[in-house]
Amino acid sequence: MRMNQSHQLEERITFYGGLTTIGGVHILYSCGDTGIVFDLGMARGFFKNEVSVCSDFGIRSFLLTRMAPPVLGLYDPALLGDVGEAELTQVWDIDRLPHVNNLHGFVSHIHQDHMALLPSLRAGLPVWMHRDAYAVYEAVVAAGEYEGTQADIRLIEDGQVVDFGTFRIEFIEVDHDSPGVTGFIIHGPQHRIAFTADWRRHGRNSYRMDRFIERCQSVGVELLITEGTRMRPDTLFRKPKDRLEVEVAVECRRAMEDTEGLVYVNILARNVERVADLIVRTQEAGRQLVMDESTAVLWREASSRLTVLAGHQALDVDQDVIRLLSTPQWAKGPHPIKEVDLPYESITLNEITANKSAYAVYLTYPHTPLIAELETFGSRTAASIYVHADGNPLTPSDETLLKWLTEFGVQYRYCATGGHAAPQEITELTTRISPKVVVPLHSLHPSMFNSGGISKYCPAPGESFELSELVGKQIRS
Template sequence: MRPTITFFSGLNTIGGTHVLIGCGEDAILFDYGARPSAHYDWLNPAVHMELPRGLRQHLLTRKAPPVFGLYDPDYLGDLSYEDVIQNAWDGMQFPRYKRVSAFVSHIHQDHMELLPFLGEQVDLYMHRDSVSVYDGVVASGEWYGTKANVIGLADGEERQIGEQLHIQLRETDHDIAGASALLVTAGGHKILYTGDWRTHGRHRDYVERLFADMAAQHLDMIITETTQLKEETLWQKQLPQKELELPGLYREMLQGAQGLCYLNILCRNVERVADFIKVTKECGRTLVLDRATALLWHTAATEGLSHLEGDPVLEETGAIRLFEGEDPSGLPYETVSLREIVHHKKDYVFYLIYPKTPIMAELERTGEQGVPSHYFHADGNPLFAGDKILHAWLDDFGVRYHFHGTFGHAIPREITRMMKLASPKLVAPLHGNHPELLDTGEIPKLLPTFGQTFDLDKLFS
């Protein structure tokens, strides 16, 4: 079969990107998360799709790609490919392959939510740090595991898939460990999928090197995310707050606080968690975790993270405690009681994830009084500063709020700069609400429709 590329979704939404590149008998699908369709917000925590019937529901609402070679037959049941094509995709025809592999650029829900539905016949590629983070997410109970054959790759590592597909993983920078781009060669055509990326993170050098290297590859296409692209940001010049500024801001808050401190950061960003464990200890405080957060961190850290290799923080157990009532089995941390915390508030930082916000009532209205608490919020859920529920709790107890979101995505100017640096023949912007606004200079843009397939030989003839 001739080399083709099919764009199923994620074309004008933030997340849910599903792109299939195939040649001969083999194909690779990336990414593998889920997002509501472009015009409907159908799901929330009360209305959701779960195992085992969830795969059928995702397929019939076009939130999972109609690539049946990916899926566990047990979850498909008697649902046929023809059912999905005729009833969900209005009879559209797509390339079909004997073998289909998958790639996940990083372990954020909008890029990996559908992993539990993959079958054991599927080779699933991701950065080896992403494997550790995913295993931590599964161990914590936050998400389900996968039956797929998970293959962790290092930066720059390559794989041949069948006779006519070749891939290379390239590490980038995002607000999570293991974020990577994928260079796919199909029938002689070279296509780079960026995943999510930014130029204000701790590994900016990876991003600069990636796009400089791609200029020498003479790429046919770059498929890039455009999350931050909207009319009001088109001429933004200043980069968002840099990742490496956060530990200093956190330290500043701790040094100025006399009472209890709260911390809300996304635990999947394990390198940031490592920084905050260190600062917490250096400031003479102990970090208190719930079991799920502790399991995620401990599992990812002990399995191995390339940028934390040999870091003493991996052996640090004395600076961490589990909150009372949390099961300590399988974890190297002692527990601490509510009574101990509320009578020695200046000695603790409470890692308070959003669903457990009501614990604040016990922590604020018992024990030591009269000294305000502080809440440090940096990209933990809720992702933005204005959540009404969170602020209702903070305001009621007089807790002082410190918001320091860094955002995981490049500003439009930086996307334009990198596209011009890499200089492909074509740019396909997606993973954003307004990809059509991307300035690519003289490089043509491809704005595919849902389910559109392109013959790569014809596209680049």
């Protein structure tokens, strides 16, 4: 009976976000009366730096600028106010909005462009994410970077299969520069869809991508959706050479050994595994790592919960290596920092400048002005070094940062490695999986993707398909 019914169920996929931008992927898959939206983040788009809003009614602005998917069942009605179907159909230039009775959400990992909508979701909405990803989210909230969520978070493990009734999802952990990053395969009544999430080959767990490929091959994936962040004219014919993830903290230690001055380190705190490596390398260099309160809370809260850090050396040494610097009032974020019993000894700016060779300062971008005091006071006989390892700003050419470093004679070392695959690696993944159609997104240049002869399709915002229609397309690659 169920088999006969399954052939009558329409599998539909609608593409909203992340199609010609890096991040902000918003896709709705539905089958019968059940659907899932993936992911739940935002690209920068209309909001950056001083032009920003919080989730308290900010979701209205996100929806009206097409930075959030127009699926009203996702959001807290109290935050929507009078924004409804009439306004959103006008904004998206479509006839009607999708309506799914049994709606779910999915968050592949805790980077802003994949999770920023979490505080705006309605109470009780089922949202699936890896338990390590959720541990990072709880830490980010504790650190005051984001608000919590009213959604019903449902934790998943690598390899877990969840039955949604009309379809099943097989969750598969991949390798990226944040813990718990998860892609999946949707097993529908007639079709198989794979979503890679963000991934790379130069991380510490490249083998996960081979598992992902092999599983896609074995179930016969027909539609592959893959990120393409690094598809650019300059990478089209020449594969970039990537620094291995395990080398980043080693480069930080080398900087600490190369000078008797201060060393500043800028790492995105959500890359908790890299922070753990940094703590160990700082101890090896004979220094202590100075953290502000927000960063220390994020590290402490995440590291105490992450399964991926079980047995890591940093968990044994961090109390002795980390020193706590009180966050200046002007540098505090929009949300209160959770009161956490931190086991780290406090330190002042004067203590740091009195013995610069003894410390490395974990300096996040908003705290850049501290360089003025840290460089002006104390000995200046040895140059300080600033190691920029994928922390914000995500570019080596940020005018403001470079002006601060130049003003005070601080050496700049760009030590990024990033979390995204080279275009040639995406081609290889696609040809090995050999789907009927591949959709590249999470990219400024998706049309440049060399799909290796596999049919590819670049959807327009709001474009919707029955799965049989999309996988049956004969699309030029």
